[in-house]
Amino acid sequence: MGTTALVCGAGAVGARAARHLMADESFDSILVADANRKRGAAVAAALGPRAVAVDEPVVEDADLVVVATPSGKQVDLVRHAVAAGRHVVSVADSVPTVQRLLDLDAEAHERGVVVAVGAGFSPGLSCLLACHAASEFDSVEEVHVSKHGTGGPACARQHHAALRSTGLDWRDHAWRRRAPGSGRELSFFPDPIGGADCYRASLPDALLLVPNFPGVDRVTARLAATRRDRLTASLPMLRRPHTEGRIGGLRVEVRGRQGSNHQTTVLGAVDRPAVAAGTVAGQVARWIATGQVTHRGALGLAGLVEPLPFLRELARSGVRAAVFEGA
Secondary structure (H helix, E strand, C coil), X not given: CCEEEEEECCCHHHHHHHHHHHCCCCEEEEEEECCCHHHHHHHHHHHCCCEEEECCCCHHHCCEEEECCCHHHCHXXXXXXXXXXXXXXXXXXXXXXXXXXXXXXXXXXHHCCEEECCCECCCEHHHHHHHHHHCCCCEEEEEEEEEECCCCHHHHHHHHHHCCCCEEEEECCEEEEECXXXXXXXXXXXXXXXXXXXXXXXXXXXHHHHHHCCCCCEEEEEEECCHHHHHCCCCCCCCCCCCCCCCEEEEEEEXXXXXXXXXXXXXXXXXXXXXXXXHHHHHHHHHHHCCCCCCCEEECHHHCCCHHHHHHHHHHCCCCEEECCCC
């Protein structure tokens, strides 16, 4: 008997996730729900006969729920899905939403379901790259994530909000609140992006990474921003966001010890963030449906899947990572 997936949100990320699921014939049907019913119907029609547009997201009708709505609208839906005993994949990328989803861990574990939190580009792919890089070390001392670019309109709005909100770092075994727009750092992303100034912002990567690296000293996340981005962060968005975003990138730097030596590994990725996020979310859903995840409960991808096999499968879907070999 096949699996039914409910995809909530048919925007740039949700549509990609649904397309990824449609390629897996073990899913009997894909239910597509969107606040814009016309958009939801269009996405379902484009996917083919196994996809059905629904007016309201009824989690009881599905075995697994992919939540690709704006972060602020996810918590109640995910809580309802967990109470109904349904697996969930969330692409949440705001600190408050990620924290509230992680708080569902005990209930999700009790009900034997998985809540994959932050299963997108960053967080998501960033967590996998960090976990893979860490496999080279005997102990991990620092993890630093930098993100460039945005996905669809909801992602662009979250990027805008993050630049005006307090950042969250892990340093010396304690959480530190950081002023938004501080900590300027020049980060180099894979070509064609190259170097970009990155700043502290309200990013949830550290919340998802710290539990997976016992004893780690520092975990930080920064966001690439232009001078205009920083100057206008406190204002409403002045321009309408791009429909699917442009090229974006990730840089993940892991420092640690191998034997008596201190070493650093830098991994990166470049893609359209909405494409990468949708592919990651779709693949996580497939791995949950086929029992390839390692834990139950609410947690990030670094604690949910084996990174190397997952990254290899992502590469076959066109989302590839790179190793920085410069000096």
